[in-house]
Amino acid sequence: MREWDPRSASAAEVRSLVETVNAVLAADLPDDPPWRDVQVRDYLAETMPGERRITWVAEDDRLPEGESKIFAHVSILLLGDIGVLEVLVRPELRRRGLGRQLVAVAARRAYLEGFSSIGVEAIGGTTAIPFYESLGFEREYVETRGVLNLDSVDWLALGGMASGISPGYRIEYHPGGPPDHLLEAYAQAKAEAQHDDEDLELAPRSSDPQRLRDSIETLHRRGLKPYIVLAIHEATGAVAGLTEVVVPAQHPERADQYDTIVVREHRGYGIDRAIKARMLFELRAAEPTLRQVQTWNAQHNESMLKVNAELGYQSDRDWYEYIADVTQLVQSLELS
Template sequence: MVRIREWEPATASDAEIDAWLRVYNAAIAADVPGEPPWRRDRLRDYLSAAMPIERRAAWIAEDHGELIGYVGENLLGYDMAGTAVIELFTEPAHRRRGVGGELLVAAARHAAAHDRDLISTEIVEGTPTVDFYAAHGFRPTVVEESSLLSLSTVDWEQVAAKSNRIGAGYHIEHFPDGPPETLLASYADAKLILRHTPVADVEWHAGFEASRIRDSLRTLRARGLRPYVTVAIHTASGEVAGLTELVVPAHRPDRADQYDTIVVPEHRGYGLGLTMKARLLLALRTAEPQVETVQTWQPVGDEQMLRVNAELGFRPHRRWYDYEAPVSAVIESRRTA
């Protein structure tokens, strides 16, 4: 008999953490073959730590005591305070038994109880999750394309040359643990460029964003994600003209994930994006020699970033979708299933 119960990774037994890892790797191998398997290193921390203004919750499905499925939920804060983000997977041998649906509705009911209106998740094109979420009222909202760089194929002399190709009036700095406090306000100003839409009840300003970046860096470290940041500095003003970010997860140390790459509008056209990313790759090679691949994402249609990535050797890999549904619709979908 299948039982759904709330689960706390921070206090779970080692055997349960091992079972979670086994089922996760089985699901990944079935749905996205070729992805590197996860490891036990810092996995409990990764599943437990959250931003101070956010809250995590999780449920597992068990069949006669054996873990066969999981859903983790993050109740977001700041400008996304009405949204719950989930990650859900089930053991391939136990699919088509309604287990995923029961886990999903457990998360949706929890989201509703905490005044969340929307529930969101990330899926990969061509996987069984597409039909699963569509059947529960989810629709795509954002489409991104991931690109993958195999470090064994990189021409490092060319990358080194690109890392020095920078316009007059700028210089590059690299920070292996995130930007220093002296640059944080300017770094936050650059990050605010991603905030296009005013949000009710949230007043966006650099001080607020700087505090959020501090919290984000602390949370990354607490989850076992090692951050690396490279910035372009406008020499005359000392301001951040651009930035690029990358993390190496302890639980998957052979693949690095690239996060935001931003060039401030008035500093575009000087090749800063390419130079920063090249410098970051050189630093990564030295600091994390076990990394085999680097994964990055860009919105479909972002031709400029695709060209930058292609020049460094990245190749298109997969399409990723943000899927979203009203919480009420997800709960109703189970009543009518």
């Protein structure tokens, strides 16, 4: 096992890691599209300003020069006072203690760097759940993933939804990110929604204009193309609602719907339904390879779940956020 820098890694190493990701996907999430070897290096290397991602790989070192066989991978993204972990072990090499060893290396680094906790997203129905629980991680938050198949969308009905917004609001579409003149109002809408959140902030929202700009630039550098649809309250110019989708270069068949916000005082005017419906029309036109859009919602968010069901999203799996105290984790891993 060694620390690994995707920036200086060979093309063979990156290719081998993609193969491992795809072997893991085939075993754990067989309905998710496999990764392409497109901008994977950028995806792994780029972070927001002030954040760092440290990566280790386990590889077969008996191969000839120029070949590579990476069979396991761990990374920890250090942000704020939390480290966000990602661990993958090839299916045929599981239950031999490799995963535990990888977490131990990353946790020790987070401890040495003074971080207080480690968070991780674990997908329901996969081996990650018993794995993190065996390491003492505690479940903090759950969301349900919904997946929408574009070929099952009723576009006529969707057209009605897209235009069903109350008078006094205007919908705008911004491929690539919000324009400069809207950054302030956009960040304001995000800041207001921040108060409603209970999750672990493993992916913090960008609620000030500079951070927002940085986050959009980071998405582009990682190969994640952002699309934004927003609703403007015409009387005040405020951003009343917004929805963000990214289309990853690594799997352009399936887009991620990241964040949808309707600012509290603008709820009840059909904004959620209208901006999401408009987004689907725009994506269909802009991204010919796109087949599916996935989104994540808290189970208590009944109004958003209802709208998602109307649009054609089908509940897929639960996604959990787990957390562990770094000191306790390091101690228990060293004792075991």
